[in-house]
Amino acid sequence: MRIIDLRSDTFTKPNDKMWKQLRSLDNSNIGDDVFGEDPTVNALEEKAAKVIGKEAALYVTSGTQGNLVSLLSHTNRGDTILVEELSHIYQNELSGATQIAGLEVKTYSSNKGVPNFEELSDLIENDKKRDSSIKVICSENTHNYHGGAIIRPNVLKDLHKFVEKYELKLHLDGARIFNAAVGLNIPVTKFSKEVDSVMFCLSKGLSCPVGSLVAGSKNFISKARKYRKMVGGGMRQAGIIASFGLVALEINWIQRLEEDHKNAKLLAKGLKNLNLPIEVNNPETNIVIISIPKEIRIGKIVRKLSDAGILAFNIDKQRIRFVTHFGIYKDDIEYALEKMEMLLPDLF
Ligand SMILES: Cc1ncc(COP(=O)(O)O)c(C=O)c1O
Structure with a gap:
């Protein structure tokens, strides 16, 4: 049938070029990534940072792990984060933010992922009154459960100004951020430059069998690297699977x-x-x-x-x-x- x-x-399954790239590897292309010695993972992380326009990037096992290590890196136990009510982090990540990172998770409503800034201000002002501490706002782009809706860069820019005003961090679940860029026919950096950290998946439209990246400042990535180890994401000779990502991040493949x-x-x-x-x-x-x-x-x-x-x-x-x-x-x-x-x- x-x-x-x-x-x-x-x-999705890998394209021919990805398989070819894999077959071209030998032992000189892999090493222990927990020691930072896998040349293929290092090349992927460098390429990812460049493409997304951030200082550094980190290869993680999945989008879920990428969001979790990002949140761990931005917060301390007992902090609060704000996530959109239909977001993947809230709906599908099995409360990892609470269970593993020890965070209180509050939700905000939205119009297809676009927040109402008055509601966000109220949430933050109310929180201040009870001495709790909101540290991170998360956004999702494209928004899965809002039908792949694109949150425009100008909205992220406003959100960026908003988080700066309150001295918070903005994390972007950009599992499908390249769909957003291609959908509007603009560089992906128009989105990523507005956020402190971004996670994007290789294993979705970009057709890799496994893996995601988180990107941000060097300082953020060095913390994220430590937390990746804590949640079991230190993968040793991971260049074998990371090699697919080198092909996935080529411009013509993104444009597909x-x-x-x-x-x-x-x-x-x-x-x-x-x-x-x-x-x-x-x-x-x-x-x-x-x-x-x-x-x-x-x-x-x-x-x-x-x-x-x-x-x-x-x-x-x-x-x-x-x-x-x-x-x-x-x-x-x-x-x-x-x-x-x-x-x-x-x-x-
Ligand atoms: C918007 C969004 N974020 C994060 C994830 C998590 O990715 P993974 O399945 O690699 O953990 C998904 C997966 O479908 C997703 O759609």
Whole structure:
């Protein structure tokens, strides 16, 4: 059966050039990274810092680990952080910030990831009254559960000014920050220059099998390196997997994300044309989310699609997510839409 896997861009597999790069390695290209002696990891970290426009970068096992070591590096136990209510850090990272970093986590609401500055001020002023200490505000860009929405650089700039006023730090969960840059056709540094630290994933649209990077000042990265070790992220001869990232960060590979965005737009348009009682977002990047009326059982829809080879992910009881990525082509989207046209009307 033909399978169109739209569950996540984490299902991507490496491209030919990445495999070639891997095959070209020998023992001279690897070393103990915990001692800072893996030349391939070092090259990746240097390249990442350059591409993202920060002093230094650190290779970590995953986006979740990258967010955690960033928060550990910016805070002390007992501090408070502010995260957006639908953010990955809050929804999906199993309270690592609380359980491991000892932080109190408070949420702020948003319009597709864009905060309301009055609400943020109120949260901070109220917190001051009870002598607690908010130290970090986190933002997510693109915003996964807001359908890959892009938070514009001018919003990050305002947020940057805001955190400076209150002497806080701004951490960006930029798991898909290159989607944001390609989506607006601007350099990624327009986003990263506004934040104190940024995490981005190699293992999503950039198609690496594993790994993420955190980037920031040299001082921040030296702390993050220590915390990476603490949470079990010291990986020794990690150059073997880091080598994929050297290809992923080439400009033409980053630019390929545009194809995913076009496919997401095609999918959203096709879904709207089905004239079903569903809401479909206008995707700015590679994530399409449909919202289903309460009375319809979402599990049934996802199952029926999956039985026909169209794999999607139910985020919650009312929303299904489709993510376009490397390995999904225009004709896959057209095929998925044909299947949906056949199957979905009966379920509403
Ligand atoms: C916005 C966002 N942040 C962080 C992560 C965590 O990345 P990882 O799965 O590598 O831990 C994800 C993963 O889907 C994500 O979507």
